[in-house]
Amino acid sequence: MLEKVLEAVNAKDIRPLTDLVSAVAPEIVTYDIELVYYTTPETEAEVVANVEGSDGAIARYNEWQVEALGRDINPDQLRRLILCPSWGENLTGAIRVDVAQPTHTPVSDTQVAKFSGHLTVSHKSVTGVV
Secondary structure (H helix, E strand, O other), X not given: OHHHXXXXXXOOOOOOOOOOOOOOOOEEEXXXXXXEEEEOOOOHHHHHHHHHOOOOHHHHHHHHHHOOOOOOEOHHHHHHHHHOOOOOOOOOXXXXXXXXXXXXXXXXXXXXXXXXXXXXXXXXXXXOOO
C-alpha cells in the first residue's frame, strides 16, 4: 500500500522538483477485548447478535478504532456501541456492560490502534434491575 501511495504522490508530474516525499507505516498499538454484558431473557438472542455478530458492536468498534491515526484506545466507545447500538433502526442493546479490556490508552499521531485478536466475551441473562 505504501508503494502505491509513494508512486501516486511522487510522480514527476505531481510534485515540484525540489520536494521529497516519503511514507512510512504507522506503529501499531494492540489491544485485547475482555468484557461481560447483561441482557434480559426476552432480548437475549437479539442483543447477542447485536454485540457479537459479524456486524455487531465489537466488530464495529474494531473498525472504528483502526480507521484513524492517533485515535486513543477508548473503552467508552465500545460501551456506547454495546449499550446503544445506533447503526440500524430499533436495535436492542445490552442493559449493562463491564469492560475489563481495553483500558483507555493514548495513541500518538504516528500510531494506530489495532485489535490483537484476543477476545474474551460472555453475557448473562438476568431478570430485574442490574
